[in-house]
Amino acid sequence: QLRRSSRRYEQFHAESEVLIPAVRGALSQREVPLPTLGSLVDRSQALTASHLRNTLEETEWLPAAARRLGAVAASAFGAGFGGSVWALVEAGRAREILAEWSRAYAEEYPHRQAHARFFAMESPPPGACSVV
Numbered sequence: 001q002l003r004r005s006s007r008r009y010e011q012f013h014a015e016s017e018v019l020i021p022a023v024r025g026a027l028s029q030r031e032v033p034l035p036t037l038g039s040l041v042d043r044s045q046a047l048t049a050s051h052l053r054n055t056l057e058e059t060e061w062l063p064a065a066a067r068r069l070g071a072v073a074a075s076a077f078g079a080g081f082g083g084s085v086w087a088l089v090e091a092g093r094a095r096e097i098l099a100e101w102s103r104a105y106a107e108e109y110p111h112r113q114a115h116a117r118f119f120a121m122e123s124p125p126p127g128a129c130s131v132v
Contacts, residue, residue, distance in 0.1 A: 007050075007051040007052075008052060010051055011047045011048065011051035011052050015047065019040050019044050022036075023037065023040050026040065034072045037073050037088075038072050040073075041074065041075050041088075042063075042067070042073070044075060045063050045074070045075045045076065048075075048076065055076055056083065058105075058109055059076035059084075061109075062076070062085040062101075062105065063075050063085055063087070065101060065105070065108075066085070066089075066097070069100050069101055069104070070089065070090075070093060071087040071088060071089045072088045072089060072090070073087070074086065074087035074088065087101065091122060094120045094122070095120065098119075101118060102116070102118040105118075
């Protein structure tokens with residue numbers, strides 16, 4: 001139990017004190033360094049899986065699949081043991097990547113496909129216009 005608590009603290013510290021400030025810094029630049037942003041989000045996703053251990057097989061697979069298909073960044077989110085994943089892609093490739101991502105998921109998890117919903121947003125909704 002102590003080791004698990006220690007790993008949760010390590011994740012919380014890395015997320016709060018290293019990753020979020022680094023993402024904020026990347027997003028505040030005139031030209032967002034997309035490879036840097038992707039690497040930071042990948043690290044966050046990896047720590048969630050390895051240290052919090054509150055992901056599902058699908059919510060670990062989906063971000064990795066999105067990145068393989070060309071997403072700039074991708075991660076699971078929510079309260080844990082759920083099924084939400086986001087991917088940041090170049091606007092011109094959004095529909096293409098969305099279709100490929102959905103198709104790949106259906107092949108990998110055919111028993112889950114009926115409950116899966118894939119959709120694209122081209123601009124943030126009201127209330128999510130600034131993260132810096």
